[in-house]
Amino acid sequence: MTTLKELASILDLAPSTISKSLNNSPEISDCTKLKVKEAAKEFGYIPNNAARSLKLKRTKCIGVIIPNVTDAFFGKVLHGIEEEARKHNYTIMVSFSNNSHRLENNHLQNFMNFCVDGVLISFSTETQRQKNYKHLNNLESSQMPLVMFDRVLENSVFSSVTIDDLEGAYNATTHLIKTGCKKIAFVSPIAETSVGKNRKHGYLDALQSHGYSSQPICIEFNSYDDFKPMLKEAMKSNDIDAFIAADELSAICTLNTVQQWGYQVPNQISIVGFTNGVMGQCSNPPLTMVSQNAEKMGKETVKSFIKAMEKPNLVRIQHKVIKTELVLRDSTRPLL
């Protein structure tokens, strides 16, 4: 490992000259710069980022906390984050909360230790259920920019990027109504997240504004062990002819289960889900889905951080909302 000092003594120049040359300072003559850069290459000089960070008080690192990468949606968001971060010369550190508040808190602490320049976070189910956002207090005092995405805390002092979940669910429900569905149920394994609440809201709003007479039917569960029994129960006491599911997996499970029970999709039962991922495309029939543009969410989150970073004096809080799109496939009937 060649250091800057070593390079200096090799070239018989001062360390400061080397540093300035490598950083393209206008103070240095082109001739010297060239010499230095060549030597740096020759001797495989690699600047030590720890030293640099210590001096400059910025690490060019962003900490990212998501509930789970194996969830296809968060995987895509992470992909978007990484691309956009790289574009701005930031490297990302990632941690997964596994939907545990304790872990989420640990990760946040850890990122502060690492002096990341900012944190991007989507809260764990537990955090949202308990409404426990105390761990953000440190951040507030510390000036470190934090941007929330997808699962956010509303009305907080931090910026956020979200999907227009309410509108997405509203449009999906409206579409079902327009195809002639009379009794639409809402299936949600994420009832306790901000996202789940907004989707439910959209569903209820749509029913109401279309003068829907029958009661809303909400099938909300925390564990897939409870899902089938609850579904059965709901279908026994109602003539359900459509489901809107609050995420991808629950949409697939609903589809597979009702088919197993002998219902035809979409003739007898229509299904719309959220998250337009590969699962919904691979099912049989392919699912009509509310598409969320996960990568865009990732990119916007980074952009929001960059703004806060570059103009820390301007008002920093901004709330970005990304529109959804209803992707029609064969799990719903054609419009009447």
Place this chain on the structure above:
Amino acid sequence: MTTLKELASILDLAPSTISKSLNNSPEISDCTKLKVKEAAKEFGYIPNNAARSLKLKRTKCIGVIIPNVTDAFFGKVLHGIEEEARKHNYTIMVSFSNNSHRLENNHLQNFMNFCVDGVLISFSTETQRQKNYKHLNNLESSQMPLVMFDRVLENSVFSSVTIDDLEGAYNATTHLIKTGCKKIAFVSPIAETSVGKNRKHGYLDALQSHGYSSQPICIEFNSYDDFKPMLKEAMKSNDIDAFIAADELSAICTLNTVQQWGYQVPNQISIVGFTNGVMGQCSNPPLTMVSQNAEKMGKETVKSFIKAMEKPNLVRIQHKVIKTELVLRDSTRPLL
């Protein structure tokens, strides 16, 4: 941001005493330690990792490079990596190569800049196609541990963790033969990766060792644009009654396509794929899959790094191979 020095002057102690107290040095009296720790908590002292890294010459960071997180398999591996890394108090920095050699190389450089303690890498398609591993040369001289996983360079000086792809494909093919399939084709979008090659090898070995008379049929493609035409062509000139697909997506696509063309699965055509992810479980019929235990791969990769880290003097190279398991579902027929 309270620093150690500030804490020292508050407590009227030397910085070295503070440092030792917080690091639980036996040199310091319990009474002092307690006082220091309490003050640290009170004043919200957060140690600066950059300074620590600079001094200790280790960052407690691992760099991870994978082709793509939106691939469910790599997502799971990453999940395993993060869990195991956290267990050993390492934080991960991640970058995605998007299967580009240039990006992969940039990421590697970047990680060296950050002085990560080690790198875990699964090579890009491009790297494997071009057999271009020059970017590893720097690492060799720099002593930094690197562990390859899944897509690896065989016979190199770096440790590796792989799936037993050959055996997995061998067993899957053998299973198809035992269910009475006569003409088995191999579908691969990853022909140029080490993984793809081993799977093909297993397929060919199985055909041979079961005295299979007919020619192997390999449908290898780089873009899904080419897939359907190639599949059609292959099926026209052969009475294919089974496919083994080298990954999850190609298995799903094969399934959907042959069904679209009117074939019954598994009655007329059997299908086995690789990667036992959620896609294969959601398809109709659900797919028989070679399960790879992706999370275990992630954990083993970290373990291998930890060993190299802790005992740098012992022989460090180790090659771990993880066994696969054939998960039977409804895309294959029962055994004869």
Place this chain on the structure above:
DNA sequence: CTGAAAGCGCTTACAG
């Protein structure tokens, strides 16, 4: 048991 001092590898205000 506590402290003074040096140093990790950089950057930058300042001097020449």
Place this chain on the structure above:
DNA sequence: CTGAAAGCGCTTACAG
């Protein structure tokens, strides 16, 4: 245009 010096926030060998 180049260089000497200080300092970022820690840790640790050494002294007392």
